[in-house]
Amino acid sequence: MSSESLTERFKKQDIEPSEFNHLAHLKVAWDYIHEYSMVEAREKFHQDIIKLTKVLGAEEKYHRTLTDFFLDYLYQVKWYLNHTGQSSESWRSVEQQCPLLINDAKRLISYYYSDELINSDLARTQYVDADIMPLDRASLRFSEAEIPVFDLVEQDSPIIVSMPHHGQFIPHDVLEQMTDTALNSADTDWYLVQLYSFLEELKVTRINANYSRYLIDLNRDSSGKVLYKGADNTELCPTSTFDLEALYEGDEEPDSHEVARRTELYWKPYHQELQRLIKQTKDKFGYCLLFEAHTIQSHVPRFFDGQLPDFNFGTNEGQTVNDQLKAVLENFDTGDYSKIINGRFKGGFITRQYANPEDNIYTIQLELSQITYLDEKLRLFDKEKAQKVGEAIKRLVLELGSILER
Structure with missing residues (x-):
């Protein structure tokens, strides 16, 4: 029977009572959040489930907080499926992505609510906030296993597209030290995988981070070396958002030991994989182009005045490319979009660190x-x-690839 x-x-x-089990409950809720706005979905779902429990004579099974939690x-x-370019309407995608939700909902709930609170009469009759961990983009948990540091789609290509700011997740043990501001990972480079979905068609390698x-x-x-001297810079482990909102309470900011721990667990694996990909690509093709894909809000007063140009290319003042690639960027017609080269953004650490034009690594x-x-x-x-x-x-990617092949 279809959902x-x-x-x-x-x-x-x-x-029938036997039909409306946990999985059926989830499937119907999934349909509601696609048919209605979130506010409407919540209101209508509650109304309809209360009516159903009355008809079935099972009013004691209605649990306000759990119903809201699953919605x-x-x-x-x-949101996550959209962000990662997956089908956000297919129930099949939910089943594949969310084993805890489907198979061990009690375990999933325990990441956010204590048994005492979720089993209380108060939680049954009205919505109560989670007492262990608020549910948001950064705290979304799919399985008991930790989310991998990065996703890699490796292709037979001389171009590597890197997305180091694509991730939204923050481990729960770190989130416990952070303010609620951190929960929605607001400064993420949103939907990059979806925006760059053409990479699959072009058979271009993509690596994207999963953590915020x-x-x-x-x-x-x-x-910890500063990227832009004389400008406002965010740290290796940021302590504030782009809007200068604190990410940590009081003295909870990461100390040198915590920074070293995160570097070992999350920073090094991404860079080790980048280094492997660059070497492998250079060895095979004789050259390699690492294309750093980033996005940012059009207005961020902390970093620049007014509205940012649409396309902001960074080559560290031309030091990370050869003359041919430099000419491609200079001559690239962005049409209705504005463009600047080496303006406010001249290329971050990755762009500067791995460039070696003399060895055909750009x-x-x-x-x-x-x-x-x-x-x-x-x-x-x-x-x-x-x-x-x-x-x-x-x-642009096609033009860059064409120049490299000559």
Whole structure:
């Protein structure tokens, strides 16, 4: 029986008690958050499930907090699937991504709620906030296993696209030391995998981080060396957001031992993999282009005045490319989009660290303004805008590849 027919019968309270198990509950909730806005979905789902429990004579089974928790969890999963370019409507994607939700919901809930609170009469009759860990983008938990440091789609290509700020997750043991501000990972380079979905068609290698830059910034020197002298810089383990909101309470900021621990667990694996990919690519093709894909809000007063240009290319003042690649960037027609080379963003640590033009290893950073593909206010992916700017980026990657082959 399809989830759609189940949902329609749920709305009519035409379901047998044996049918409406945990999995059915989740499938119907998934349909609601796609059919309605989140506020409407929450209200309508509660109304309909209360009606159903009355019809079934099972009113004691209604649990307000658990119902809200599963709705909120599925909403965050939907966001994540969009962010990573997966199908955000397919229930199959949820089953594949969320083994704890499907198979061990009690264990999943225990990451956020204590047994005492979730089993209380108060939690049954009204919504109560989690007492262990708030549920948000950074704290979303899929399984008992830790999320890998990075995802890699390796192709037979001389170009590597790196996305070090794509991640949104923060381990729960670190989140416990942070303010609620950290929970939504606001300064993430949102939806990069989806924006660069053309890489699969072009058979270009992609590596993207899974953990938030709030945990550790993979595009900073692990020694703590400042990236932009004389400017406002975020640290290796940032202590504030782009809006200068504190990420830690009081004296909870990471000390040198904690920074070293995060460097070992999260920073080093990403860079070791980058080094392997660069060497392998150079050995095979005789050259390599590392393309650093980044995005940022169009207005960030902390770092620049006014509105940022749309395309911001960084080559460390031309030191990370050869003359041919430099000419491609200078002559690249961005159409309706504004462009600047080595403006506010000249290339981060990765761009500078791994470039060696004399050995045919080149690096370019593109810092794309998020206004080109997002509804910035809501931080939502705009398919029409993204398709247009994505075509421009795709054309650029093709031009860069063509020059390298000559």
